[in-house]
Structure formats: C-alpha cells, structure tokens
Amino acid sequence: MNKKIMLNESDIPRQWYNITADMPNKPLPPLHPGTKQPVGPQDLAPLFPMELIKQEVSTERYIEIPDEIIEIYKMWRPSPLYRADKFEKLLDAPVKIYYKYEGVSPSGSHKPNTAVAQAYYNKKEGVKRIATETGAGQWGTALSFACAQFGLECDVYMVRISYDQKPYRKVMMNTFGANVYASPSNRTQAGRNILEQDPNSPGSLGIAISEAIEIAAQDPDTKYSLGSVLNHVLMHQTIIGQEAEKQMEYAGDFPDIIIAPLGGGSNFAGISFPFLKHKLTNGTKLRCIAVEPASCPKLTRGKFMYDFGDTAGYTPLLPMYTLGHNFKPAAIHAGGLRYHGASVLCSQLLKDGLIEAQAIQQLECFEAGVAFTKAEGIIPAPEATHGIAQVIREARRAKEEGTQKTILFNLCGHGLVDMQAYQDYFDGKLHDHSFSDEELQADLPNIAALQP
C-alpha cells in the first residue's frame, strides 16, 4: 500500500474554486460603518490591488490561476495526501483516515497558497510594499516568503505576546527579508492609542490589523494584506481541497467527514469547499466540521451579526459569527485560532446548516497531537491539533455506533517553531479555559450598535 498519494506538478489545479457561485444563500455584503451601505470597490482601493477586490466580490465559479503563481506553487505543491495507517491502528476504530499535509510549504503551513497570490497581484499593480499583521507568525512568515519571491518589501505587525514568546518566527521573517514590528507599536495612531491606555499591552490580532491597515491607508506605495477571513483568501486556499479530491479519487475513496480547525476560516475552506461543492450542487452526503478552541468559541457560542474585523474599527462591517471585536481570547498556544470572528463565507454556511462546528479544550488537543506525532512522525502545529482531536472523537463515535467512516482532515502546518507549547504541555503549565455566558456577552452591546 502507498503511504502517500502524490500528484505531479502538472496536476496543480489551474483554477481557484469560488463557493459563492454555489451557495443557496449568498453572503450578505460588507457595509460601510458610517453609512451602513454596502462598500464598493473604490472604498477598498486604498488597501487592496483591484484584481483582489474583483475576486472578493466575484460570483464566478472558477477563477484562473496565473502561470507566475503556479510556478511558485511548484516549489512545494502538490502537497502530499497521507493515509494515516499508523494512527488508525492506534485508534482501533472502523475508520479510514486521510490527511492532506500543508506543512511542506516554505513557511510550514497552508498560508503561502494565498500569500503568493496576493504578492503577485500587488506586484503586478505596481505596489512596492505590503503591510500585514501576524499572530502566532504563520501568516507573517508566509507573506515574507511570498514578498521575497516578487522583490516586494514586507512590514509585519506581530502581536506583542507572540513577538516575545516566539522569537524563531521573527527570525524566519527576517531571513526572508521582512521587517517585523511588535504590535501595538508607536508607528501608528491605533498603536499609540492602545499604548497610552496600557503601555504593557500584549497586543491582539485585532490591534495588529488596525496598525497594518493604518500604514497602508496612508502610504500610496503600500497595500494591506490579510491572511484569512476574506472571500478571496479562502478562495486561494481551495487548491488544497481540489488536489485532495483528485488524490482521494486515486485512493478510490470519498470522505464521509472532513475536519479542519477554524481561526478565520481559510484552512477550513481550503480543504472543505471543493468537496462541499458536491453537497451544494448534487446533494452528496458529507459532514464538514470546523473545530475551534473552547476558549475562543465564536462558532459555537458567538452571534451571527455585523461586526468589525479589527479592534480600531478601520475595516468594513462584516456579517459573521463573532464574539465582538473587543473580545480577548484566553492566552492559548494556538495563536492562529485566537480571532474574534469567522469569515463571512463560513459563517453563512454554518447559519444555513451546511457545515458543523465543534469547540475543544486545549489539553485534549495537545494529547491528540502527541499521540499523532508518535504514530505518524509529524509534530502538528497547536492549531492543527484541534482537527486531530476531533478526528479522535469521530473515530470513537464510529466505534460506538459500529459504523464505517472515511475521514479526511487538513494537517495545516507543523509545530516545529511552536515547541514551547509542547514543553508547557509536558510541564503541566497549560490549562483548559471556559468563558461564562456573561463574559461572552460583555461585548455584545458594541456589536448590536453596529447592525444596519
């Protein structure tokens, strides 16, 4: 039996899949916070190149991938699909488990799939510099790599607590040639406002987004780039699922269940949307489960409402499951999942009952990650362990019910630059955390005021 199902470079998909075309209820439009009217391309033009704005609002089912992007994808794509035979043996349940492994990319996660595309369109439209935020560092590393490929400058605003706790990530970005600033910084008004209130602020993704947007809005040579949440970002990630579909076909299989962690939604969308297409267009039976940390439970305990994507309120209002743009998640190690909202596309699909969501505590996730490492030899990123924990839950359920299941999950990245998280887990320093209903509702008045 083959352990890996590999494809050739000629099998790299030539189109991104836009799920908007097949959704029964189209996503609601982003709104201008002042007028509460849908934002137009001209509102976004200071921040994004026009081609990405077009992709953001496109309803075309497929969008061609330029050759220049394909050439860079070839550096690591197609990524392998593994049969988790050793992990299956450990679980001893009636399940076949496959995982798509995105850790083979230059930055070690799925993020370069969109970083390369975004850098390409910026370069093509004459942009000199891209500003962005990063939490745990996966996105900042990916964009740093992509900018190096196209000769673009890259400024990364890195959440202060991660900047201090994950020095290796910062060095990786520097090695690719990027500038990295701890956020909140005194380079922006948004940062200075926060530092005035709290000089020792540990920062947050929401704050770092505000800083990067502010820089981009002020400098005509600089644009802004986001690593998740937006429609075009999720669409770029669909090459993962399209490859996986072909690989599953070669394996003679089709998943009953697809599992992926959800921070903003790009990893989940990447693996699941191309399979969901069959459910949306042909009624194919398929469960897609987004897994979030119990300490940041926007999908399972948040509200579907219009909210800002950032703390300062620079972004348009987006219709999404949210905990409020001022929500402060617990300080878990899965930094990529510590975001208050979910992408518009994933939120609408969840609202319509087309996908499911589960919240899991971090101790269960790390236990799953260690078991997986011993069996399969790959140390998963803390974010990725959330998907693995859910795989174990589904395997146990299949065993209890005595049903055969085929599970596919996206191993979105390795944890080699996050080993402090595992050390803390082994040292007993990690704890589970649940918010009370009162705590989760504290920021709701802010959100309610934003509704159209």
Next chain:
Amino acid sequence: MNKKIMLNESDIPRQWYNITADMPNKPLPPLHPGTKQPVGPQDLAPLFPMELIKQEVSTERYIEIPDEIIEIYKMWRPSPLYRADKFEKLLDAPVKIYYKYEGVSPSGSHKPNTAVAQAYYNKKEGVKRIATETGAGQWGTALSFACAQFGLECDVYMVRISYDQKPYRKVMMNTFGANVYASPSNRTQAGRNILEQDPNSPGSLGIAISEAIEIAAQDPDTKYSLGSVLNHVLMHQTIIGQEAEKQMEYAGDFPDIIIAPLGGGSNFAGISFPFLKHKLTNGTKLRCIAVEPASCPKLTRGKFMYDFGDTAGYTPLLPMYTLGHNFKPAAIHAGGLRYHGASVLCSQLLKDGLIEAQAIQQLECFEAGVAFTKAEGIIPAPEATHGIAQVIREARRAKEEGTQKTILFNLCGHGLVDMQAYQDYFDGKLHDHSFSDEELQADLPNIAALQP
C-alpha cells in the same frame, strides 16, 4: 519545466550500496586499543545487534533493505530533487544546480534513514532500549522518532551546551517519547569524571558518546547507536544518492560536481557514494567535495592516524583524519560538524585522492544560507549552509573559467529548529575562527601514542 523531480514509493531503492566493495584500497580495520589487534564481532556484540556488526564489516556490494524499513521510509521517501532555478538566476553563472532535499523527514534531516534501520535491527534482536548521544539534536530527534515507530525506549545524551541553547530539540525528542539527559551527566562514570574536573563543562560529542556507550555496555537490555562515522551508518544513507541518480537521469543530467557538508561523513557519503561508484568502477569524471567548518578542519588540516571516536577512549581505534579525540572545536552553530574525526570510509577515499575537501568559515556559510532562503524558500540548517557556500564558490569559478558545470548538492536538513543561529548572525554576534598550527597539533602526542 518541473521544479521538483519526484519519484514514486515503488522507486525507493531496495538495497543499500556498500562502497567498500569498489574501493581500490580497502579501509584499514578498527583496532582494539589494548592489543592493537583488529576487533572482532564479539568485541562489538555488547554494543550493537549482530546484523549491524555484519553490515559494518561486509564487503558485499549491495545489502537488501527489509520491507519493514521500506514501509517506514515511505513516510517521507523518496525525497524530492529540486532544480535550483531561482538560486541559479541569482548567481548568474554557467551552472545548473540541483539539490536533494532531506529536510522532508520527520526529524527534518537525513538522519532517520539510518535511525530507522538501526532501530529495526535492534528491535528484531530483542533489544528494549537504545542509548545514544546527540550534539545539535538532529540525530537524537531522528532516533527518537525511529524508536517510537518500533516501540523501543530511547535515552539520548545531549551535549550540555546544545541542551541549554536548543530547547526545542529536546522537546521534539520528548514528544516522540525519548528521555533526554544533558551530558556530561552524573549517570555515568565518564560523565562524573568530567564533572569532577569541571562542574560547568559544556560537554562535547566525544563525552556524550562515552556516556551512551557506558550505559549500553552495562545493561544487557540496552544497545548503543551512532548517527554517523561507522560504515553501516554511511551505507544506510546511500538511498539518498541512489534516488538522486534516478532523478538526475529523469532530468537528463549527470553531475560534474557533488557537494555536501561533512561532520562524521554520513550526509556526504549518502549523496556521493552511489555516484562515486561510477568513478571507481568506470572511471567516470566526477568531483566530490566534502565541506567542513574552518573551525574544525580535520579533513584539510588533521592527520590520517588511528584515533578514538570518543573522549573517554571506549571505542575501538579507527583509522581516520582526526584532530585528536580531545580536540575542542570552536563553538560554532553548526553543531553537527563539530566532531574531531571523519569516518573511516571518507578518510580512506580522501587519502587516495578520490574525493576532495574544503574548509569554510561560518560567516560565509550564513551569508550563503540567507541568499539561498530568499531564492529557494527553504531555510537551511547551519550545517547545510556549508554545502551551499561551496556551491557558490564553484559557480563563481565556473563563471571565471567560462565553463559549464552541473552541480548536485545535498540539502541535508532545514534550520527551523536552529533559528537562534540566524538571529545571532543578523545581530553580528557570530565570528570566524581559525586555529593556529600549534593549537591543532596540541593533541597530536595523544594520537601518536595510539598507533599500532
């Protein structure tokens, strides 16, 4: 054009190549330090399983790889061969550059190729636990992974300075289930002797080897395992070069020059020996260049003599290029290259003029590593940057001479767990270091006394 040349799992070589069969001058035998007579299998039996001892002294050209080992190799093999087109563009020289990338393995380097084989034979012969040493941590991680696959216990003696400086490596080993001890430790006589003289000893590979051997020699359930230097270890690595040969064939090319760093010799042997076979048996024109750090220059400035492999003098005497078993290399970041001796096979080939050696200072290596990262997207391990620096030298020479060259090098591992090294480089904390002739000769009387 394809960026990567990939093989199928069915292309994984089914045999290891034993260069001893084709060497014009066979390697001299290892000697018992007391009798100065060749050691026999019974001398080594307390330390190694019999099958590995047989492989160590075999003169068969090929040795079959058991199916159980192939099944584990499939987790990451065949590894990709890349055309370094972006790096070529940067160098602007008349060279075609290919690199075999071993960083795709579970531990991020070529080391699992032999770790899996050694764990397999130990398991098969009823061993319960393997003790080993590790410097920078690549080898310890690889053996930890391999032991997890076979349900063996694994005790790793990690050089103290690396134990303190590279905490992520320790956690990786723990995650695979291994026990990691800082060396010198008070668990062995060898360790206690050193600590008595110097309670703050930073340790060395030679000391850590002594500790692991001592543990293995005393416990019938425990054997010892070495990650480089020995004949069977080098032989296991020849799957790298055998795959690369097939991949170069698919590319329609054959190398003029093969380059790899040399610490003990397994990485260099792995990529070069299957190609050297053509030179040894058909006279094919080929330069194979082993690259060492200028701060540990055994190949370029050491002596070809009998010497111990470890500090305490527990190993047999090996005929090799050495700086003396008490030599203390400068504290460079390429920990895997900080070893006083070179493998018997590589030493004999160098002595016979069949391979070449170059020494390079670390600043030139890191400069090469950063340039390579920006072009090719992979951050090389500090060890691997030595090979890249030599590739640049050869490219410049080809340009000066106006000759076309095809260069193949082994990118033996990624540097994601060594980012502190890059940080120190960017911070200007790294310096070049050369030993004077007097310093290099200080340990020679010790070696001279060991000659038969």
